[in-house]
Structure formats: structure tokens, C-alpha cells
Amino acid sequence: MKGLRIIVLAKQVPDTRNVGKDAMKANGTVNRAALPAIFNPEDLKALEQALIIMDRIPGSTITIITMGPVRAANIIREALYRGADSGILITDKRFAGSDTLATSYALALAVRKTGKYDLVMCGRQAIDGDTAQVGPQVAEKLDIPQITYVEEIGEIKEKKITVRRRLENGVETLEAPYPLLLTVHGSAPECRSRNAKLLMKYKHACTHTELLHEVEDYISLHDIHPYLDITEWNVDDLKADVEWLGLSGSPTKVQRVESIVFTVKESTTVNGDEEGINQLMKELIEHHNIG
Amino acid sequence: MNNVIVYCEVHGKEIADVSFEILSRGRSLAGELNVKLEAIILGHKLDGVEKELYEYGVDIVHKGDHKYLAPYTTLPHASVVTGVFQKEKPRIGLFGATSVGRDIAPRISSKLKCGLTADCTELVIGDYLDKKNKKTYNDLLLQRRPAFGGNIIATIVTPDTLPQLATVREGVMKKEKPPTPKKGKTVNLDIDKYLSKSDLAVKIIERHIEKNKLNIKNSSIIVAGGYGVGSRENFDMLYELAHVLGGEVGGSRAAVDAGFIERDRQIGQTGVTVRPKLYIACGISGQIQHRAGMDKSAMIISINSDPEAPMNKIADYVITGDLSKIIPQMVKSYKENIK
Numbered sequence: 001m002k003g004l005r006i007i008v009l010a011k012q013v014p015d016t017r018n019v020g021k022d023a024m025k026a027n028g029t030v031n032r033a034a035l036p037a038i039f040n041p042e043d044l045k046a047l048e049q050a051l052i053i054m055d056r057i058p059g060s061t062i063t064i065i066t067m068g069p070v071r072a073a074n075i076i077r078e079a080l081y082r083g084a085d086s087g088i089l090i091t092d093k094r095f096a097g098s099d100t101l102a103t104s105y106a107l108a109l110a111v112r113k114t115g116k117y118d119l120v121m122c123g124r125q126a127i128d129g130d131t132a133q134v135g136p137q138v139a140e141k142l143d144i145p146q147i148t149y150v151e152e153i154g155e156i157k158e159k160k161i162t163v164r165r166r167l168e169n170g171v172e173t174l175e176a177p178y179p180l181l182l183t184v185h186g187s188a189p190e191c192r193s194r195n196a197k198l199l200m201k202y203k204h205a206c207t208h209t210e211l212l213h214e215v216e217d218y219i220s221l222h223d224i225h226p227y228l229d230i231t232e233w234n235v236d237d238l239k240a241d242v243e244w245l246g247l248s249g250s251p252t253k254v255q256r257v258e259s260i261v262f263t264v265k266e267s268t269t270v271n272g273d274e275e276g277i278n279q280l281m282k283e284l285i286e287h288h289n290i291g
Numbered sequence: 292m293n294n295v296i297v298y299c300e301v302h303g304k305e306i307a308d309v310s311f312e313i314l315s316r317g318r319s320l321a322g323e324l325n326v327k328l329e330a331i332i333l334g335h336k337l338d339g340v341e342k343e344l345y346e347y348g349v350d351i352v353h354k355g356d357h358k359y360l361a362p363y364t365t366l367p368h369a370s371v372v373t374g375v376f377q378k379e380k381p382r383i384g385l386f387g388a389t390s391v392g393r394d395i396a397p398r399i400s401s402k403l404k405c406g407l408t409a410d411c412t413e414l415v416i417g418d419y420l421d422k423k424n425k426k427t428y429n430d431l432l433l434q435r436r437p438a439f440g441g442n443i444i445a446t447i448v449t450p451d452t453l454p455q456l457a458t459v460r461e462g463v464m465k466k467e468k469p470p471t472p473k474k475g476k477t478v479n480l481d482i483d484k485y486l487s488k489s490d491l492a493v494k495i496i497e498r499h500i501e502k503n504k505l506n507i508k509n510s511s512i513i514v515a516g517g518y519g520v521g522s523r524e525n526f527d528m529l530y531e532l533a534h535v536l537g538g539e540v541g542g543s544r545a546a547v548d549a550g551f552i553e554r555d556r557q558i559g560q561t562g563v564t565v566r567p568k569l570y571i572a573c574g575i576s577g578q579i580q581h582r583a584g585m586d587k588s589a590m591i592i593s594i595n596s597d598p599e600a601p602m603n604k605i606a607d608y609v610i611t612g613d614l615s616k617i618i619p620q621m622v623k624s625y626k627e628n629i630k
Contacts, residue, residue, distance in 0.1 A: 016440025017544065019578065023442075104401060127440055130561060131409035133397035136365075140401035145492045146365055148394045162496060167390045168555070170500035174364075176493040187554060251406030251452040255419055255433065257445045260583045264604050265591075272594075272612030274620055280592075280608060281624040289569050289590055290512065290536050291629050 001158045003059025004178070006050045007111055009122035009138065010043035010064055010079065012072040016127050039075045042123025046184040048191035049153055050121050051083045057156055061085045065110050067095060067103060073207050076230050080202040081194035086227070088114070089207050092234040094242055099250035100129075104137030106245060109238040111142060118178040119161070124149055124185050135183035145176050149185040207232040294329050294351075295321040296381040296454070298372060299344065300391050301334040301361075302500075309387035309461040311347055316414055316464040317385055318348040323416045324430060326382065327351060331375055333368055333480075335361035345475040346468050352475060353379075357482035359491065362498060363391055366490040369398040374485045376403060381454045383432050385414075388458035396458050406449030407456040408434040412463045412564075419448045432457065441560025441580025462508045462564055505539070505555055511568040512538030515558055515585070518545035519574020519595060520614060526551055528618040529573055535622055541565070543581045559584035573614050577602030594618070 014035035023034040047064070054060040064079040066072050067090040076087030090110050098106065111120055120142070125132035132148070139146035147163055151171075154162035160177045166185045204218055207230045211219060222228050235242060243249060270276045285291040295317045300307035314330065321328040327350040332340055334356065341352040353375050359367050372395065376384060384399075386392035388410045400407035413435035419428045431448050432455040438445040449455040507513065514533040516526055526540070533540045542552035544561055558565055559581040570588035575581060577593075577600055585591075586605050593606035594617050603609045610617055 014439075016442065017548065019440060019442045019580075099406070100397065101400060101404065101406065129409075129438065130440070131397075132393045133400070133407060133409060136394060136397035137401040140369075140398045146394075146398070147493065148365075149390060167500065169502070169505075170498065172362075172495060172499075173497040174493055175496050251404070251449050252408060252447050253419075253421075253450060255446040255448045257438070257443055260437075260442070260444055260579055262582060262586055262605050265607055267593075267603060267606050267609045270608050270610045272610050272617050274624075276610070277617060277620045278624045278628070280610075281621060282628050284569070285625070285628055290625065 001057060001156075003057050003061060004053060004118040004156070005116060006053060006060060006062045006119045006121060007114060007117050008043070008047050008050050008062055008064045008079065008084065009107055009111075009120065009134075010047065010066050010075055011040045011126045012037050012066065012068050012075045013040045013126050013128040014038075037071065037074070039078050040123055040126045042125060042184055042186055044123070044191040045186070045188045046121040046123050046182070047079055047082060047084065049150065049182070049184050049188060050119070051192065052153055053119070053156060054083065063088065063114060065090065065107065065114075067091070067106055067110075070207065070209050073210060073230055077202060077205055078194070080205055081199045082192055083195065083198065086231070087205075088231040088233060090233050090238070091209075094235045094246055097247040097250060098245060099252045100131055100133040100137055101251060102245050102249035104134050104141055105249060106238065106240060107134065108138050108141035109240055110233060111138065113233070113238060118180070120144075120179070120181040122181075122183055124183045132183070135181060139181035142179070142181070144179045144181055146181045146183070147174050147176060148183045150182045151185045151188045202228070204228055205230055292380045293382045294327040294379070295324070295383045295385070296329045296331060296376070296379065298384070298386045298392065298395070299330050299332040300363075300387055300389065301332055301337065301340065304336070304340070306332070306340060306343060307387060307389070308466065309389055309392075309459070311466045312461070312464040313385050313387060313459050314344070314347040314349060315467045316459070317383075318469065320383065320414060320416060320432070324382065329353065329379070329381070331355070331372055333360045333371055341475070341477045346472040348469045348473050350473055350475050352477040353480055354477050355480040355482050355485075359486060360482065362495060364493050364495065365394055365398060366493065367486055369395050369402070370487070370490050371480065371482065371485045373399050373402050375480070376454060384454040384456045386456070386458045388460045392458045396456060400456050403454070405452040405454060405456060407458070408436060408447040408449070409458050411436045411457045411459045414457065414459065419450055421450060431455070437560040437580065437583065441583060442578075460564065507539045507541050507556060507558070507563050508565060510539035510565075512536050512571075513541050513558070513565055513567045513569070513585075513588075514538055514571045514573065515541040515543065515575060516546050516552065516573045517543040517575030517581075518549055518551075519576070520546060520551060521574070523551045525615065528615065532571070532618050532622050535625055536569075538567075538569070543575045543578070545578075572602050572606070573618065575602050576600045577605070
């Protein structure tokens with residue numbers, strides 16, 4: 001069969017998994033600058049699933065699309081180092097403040113603009129919002145079916161694909177025709193590491209805006225090797241209606257953000273030796289906490 | 292029109308617990324707004340399910356009974372719910388934040404171009420002042436949810452579009468029936484009218500659903516381990532302690548990410564929220580998102596080599612030391628002292 005055209009949607013996110021003391025400001029809000037910007041973990045797993053398809057069906061291509069500031073091109077390079085063929089950065093100040101609905105509008109326009117595609121793949125959710133909404137919303141806007149929480153790709157046929165998805169208390173195997181959107185679950189395998197040859201090949205890959213800050217040598221390098229160009233699209237390239245973008249295109253508003261307050265308890269210190277533990281367990285049994 | 296509609300999940304013939312929890316909350320929201328509580332329930336062979344819904348105070352049940360609606364697949368359910376929302380024009384639409392609710396709700400919000408808030412832990416009616424446009428909105432649904440990896444709580448509003456859609460986390464709202472059940476009515480939906488051929492594109496080949504394999508949420512004793520446990524093998528000690536105490540084992544996200552324990556045992560804002568009688572935290576430093584998912588436990592014991600672990604501040608008992616000595620000693624002491 002001929003190769004599949006795969007689009008991977010990915011997001012650069014602050015690493016919220018290890019929020020230490022310095023990442024929280026005194027007023028309880030988050031200091032984003034104190035957190036490293038990373039490839040959203042489940043999006044990276046979606047890339048791996050796309051690469052698995054590419055390994056199995058020669059001639060398949062992977063285009064990675066991300067929306068964000070110029071520095072989000074970092075995750076596009078990360079994808080190129082792992083085997084993606086090309087990348088598109090959607091960037092424009094007019095996207096700022098977009099909620100999931102406005103984001104899915106922009107991403108769906110970008111997917112459409114790439115032309116014909118068979119699969120759109122992305123992580124189930126991003127670790128900065130944990131909403132799991134953008135994938136299904138993009139699918140609806142593209143008017144294609146979705147399969148969420150995918151953990152394994154099964155049989156790949158000319159006209160349809162079989163996947164296994166993870167639910168709270170079980171698994172389900174589904175079959176669907178292309179074009180189709182898949183969101184990939186955290187239980188899917190980790191992404192392969194960077195490939196040394198690809199790292200050398202794409203080391204100088206960058207967007208048009210990034211190139212403006214580069215030295216002459218790199219600019220001529222891009223003239224010789226067009227594959228080093230990371231496509232950059234703005235609102236006008238997408239022919240997007242600004243009413244549906246940013247704050248005006250976002251029906252949800254954040255009214256308030258507050259820190260989580262814990263009740264500090266008067267704790268009893270227990271000695272970690274045999275006697276201390278024995279005493280504690282006796283107490284717990286006596287007070288019917290256990291037993 | 293203008294009512295509160297709850298999408299009820301049904302597995303086989305059984306309505307999901309989370310749906311009853313949301314109906315219970317939905318009833319008080321509807322009461323406050325002086326509107327009706329409605330339910331949508333879609334499946335196959337649903338004879339009699341409406342009675343259970345009336346018991347929770349539902350005024351109107353929209354029932355769709357069709358072979359294409361069970362087991363759940365996204366498109367048929369999304370099309371029917373979207374159609375019902377377009378016709379009924381609810382003010383509020385609520386779903387469980389489950390694999391079903393989180394799959395269908397964003398699809399519907401995109402179709403209706405309305406706001407959706409994921410994973411709410413609290414829903415109240417209140418006012419919202421739009422400072423920029425100096426406009427006050429009354430009686431909005433204030434949707435509170437953990438954000439930013441569960442490290443903060445955000446209140447989200449949807450001022451300008453209807454319905455206001457939200458998914459609600461399982462286990463955070465109390466399931467309670469009103470003293471007297473409603474004498475509600477049921478509208479049988481003509482499903483063929485709502486579905487098109489393209490809605491049947493995705494086919495289920497195989498399903499393996501285990502019934503309540505794991506029930507951390509309802510366990511009264513939880514032994515939970517963090518990154519400090521050190522390895523998957525070391526978790527065996529925790530399983531032994533949980534076993535003798537008659538409890539369940541859970542883990543922090545760090546332990547799950549490190550592969551020490553399965554993801555379905557993850558406790559915290561990004562996992563399951565629990566409130567057992569006794570929570571034994573082993574080698575868990577206590578990130579905000581973890582503590583927020585267990586701080587309502589009646590009693591907390593924190594075992595950690597670091598005396599400054601944030602977990603210790605919310606613990607009733609603090610044991611500083613080596614887990615590999617302390618946990619086996621707890622097992623031993625328990626066995627010696629229990630008669």
C-alpha cells in the first residue's frame with residue numbers, strides 16, 4: 001500500500017510535573033519562567049506512534065504542527081531529530097489568550113492548509129491544562145471521526161486502521177477509515193531518542209523569523225538545503241477570522257486563580273524504632289483506625 | 292429551555308456513579324436558578340432506567356434507546372446530544388470527567404461553539420464582573436478546577452455563550468437523593484432522526500472491560516508510595532502492609548512516572564482524589580497536586596527520610612527514617628497487636 005500522510009499536533013509546555021518552591025510565587029500564582037519548556041509528554045508519545053506507522057508503511061510522511069511563540073520551534077526540531085519530515089509553526093500575537101476552542105480553530109485551519117492527510121495524531125492532553133479538549137475539537141472542526149486514548153496501533157490497511165484504546169477499566173479495539181484523528185494516551189510507549197544522523201541533518205533547521213537572527217553562513221545553508229526551513233504561518237496565512245481567535249474567540253474566561261491552601265496539623269512525631277512503631281500501631285488499633 | 296441537563300453514562304444497564312453524583316449537584320444548581328433538571332441517557336435496552344433518575348430529582352429524561360448507541364462510540368452519542376441541546380437550549384450541560392465524558396463533551400462544544408471547562412471539582416452559581424468591559428453577569432456557573440498540573444485552582448466562567456458546559460471529576464460531588472422522588476416524565480428520542488451514515492464510521496472490534504478491578508477511591512485505608520520508595524520491588528512492602536491492614540496501594544505521580552506503580556493507582560489532582568480514614572504516605576514529599584488529592588483523609592501518617600517534607604505538615608503522625616525498616620516493622624507490630 002502507499003504511504004500515509006500523517007500530521008502530528010504538538011505543544012510546548014512548561015514542565016508542571018516537578019513544580020518546586022521557586023516555581024510558585026508568594027501570591028500563589030505560577031512563575032512560568034522558573035519552569036523548563038518541554039515537548040508535551042503525550043504529544044511526544046503521539047509522535048512515536050506516528051513513527052511506528054512510518055516504520056511499517058514505507059513512504060509515509062510526518063508533518064508536525066505546533067502553535068506557540070517562536071521558541072516553540074524547539075519542539076519541531078526535536079521531532080525532526082526523531083524522524084518527522086517537516087514542521088510548521090503557527091505563530092501570531094493575535095493567537096494570545098486562546099482557550100481550547102480558539103486553539104482548535106487555528107489548528108484545524110492549519111491542518112486543512114497542508115492539503116490531503118490520512119491521520120491527525122496528538123497527545124490526549126497537555127500537562128499545563130490537562131483538559132484533553134483540543135484533539136476532539138480539532139476532529140469536529142475537520143469533520144472527521146476521532147479515537148481518543150490510543151495506546152497501540154494495530155492493523156494498517158489501505159482504507160482503514162485498527163487501534164487499541166485505554167479506558168479506566170479496560171481496553172477497546174476500534175477500526176476506522178481515514179481521515180481520522182487519534183489522541184494518544186500516557187500508557188503508550190515512550191518516544192525513541194534522537195537519531196544522530198538526523199540531529200546532524202536538522203541541527204540548523206529553523207523558521208524564517210529565527211533565520212533573521214542567524215549569521216550569513218546559516219542563511220546560505222538554507223538556500224542550499226530547503227529541508228532546513230520550518231514553515232511559519234500567521235493569522236493571515238491561515239485566512240483565519242480574528243473574531244474566532246485569542247480572547248474574542250474564547251468563550252471561557254478565567255475569573256480567578258488561587259493557590260491551594262492546606263490545613264497545617266499539629267503532628268505527633270513517632271520514633272522510627274521498634275518501640276515507637278509498636279506504640280503507634282497499638283494506638284491505631286485501640287482507636288479503631290485499623291483492625 | 293434554560294434548564295440544567297446532565298449527560299448520564301450507562302454501562303450495560305447500570306448508570307455510572309459519577310452521573311448520580313452530578314445529578315445530585317445539578318439538582319441544587321437547578322433549584323438555585325429556579326429551573327428544571329433534565330437528563331440525557333443513551334444506550335440500548337434501557338427499559339426502566341428513568342425510574343432511577345426520577346429518584347435523583349430529574350424532571351425530564353431524554354431517553355435514546357437504539358442498537359447504535361451501545362456500547363458507546365463517539366459520533367452517534369455526540370450527534371444525539373448536540374441535537375438535543377440545539378432543541379432544548381439548556382443553560383448548563385454537565386458530563387462526567389470520564390473517558391466517555393472527556394471524549395464527547397469537547398466534540399459537542401466545538402459543534403455548538405460554546406465554552407467547556409474540564410475536570411471541575413466544584414460548581415456554584417455566582418456573578419462575574421468583566422472588568423475590561425465593565426459588565427456584570429449574574430447567575431453564571433462558576434466552574435472551579437485544578438490547573439497547571441494541579442498546583443493551583445482556577446475559577447472559569449462562560450459569560451457569553453450557552454450552554455455552559457463542564458465535565459465533573461468523579462468522586463468529588465456527593466451522591467444524594469432528595470427526600471421525595473420526582474414524578475418526572477420521559478421523552479423517547481427518535482434516534483434515526485439524529486444519526487447520519489457517517490456517524491457509524493468507527494467500529495468496535497473488541498472490548499475488554501473489567502468491572503471495578505480497582506477501587507482506590509472507596510478504600511478506607513490507603514498505603515501510598517512516592518519516588519522515595521526507590522523501586523518497583525520496594526513497592527512490595529507497601530502491598531504487604533496494605534494487605535494486612537485491608538487497604539489499597541496508591542502512588543504519587545513521581546512514582547507512576549518512574550514506573551514503580553501503574554497509572555490507575557495514581558493519587559492526586561492529576562489522578563484519583565481520595566479521602567480515606569487512614570492514609571499512609573511512604574516516601575512522598577508531597578507536591579501540591581498530590582496533597583490536594585488526599586488532604587481530606589481523616590488521618591495521615593507520613594513516613595519520610597526528609598524531616599522537612601511538605602507532607603509532614605499536613606500529617607497527624609510523622610515518622611522520620613528508612614522505609615525499608617519502618618514498613619516491615621509496622622506489619623510485624625500490627626500482627627502482634629491485633630487479636
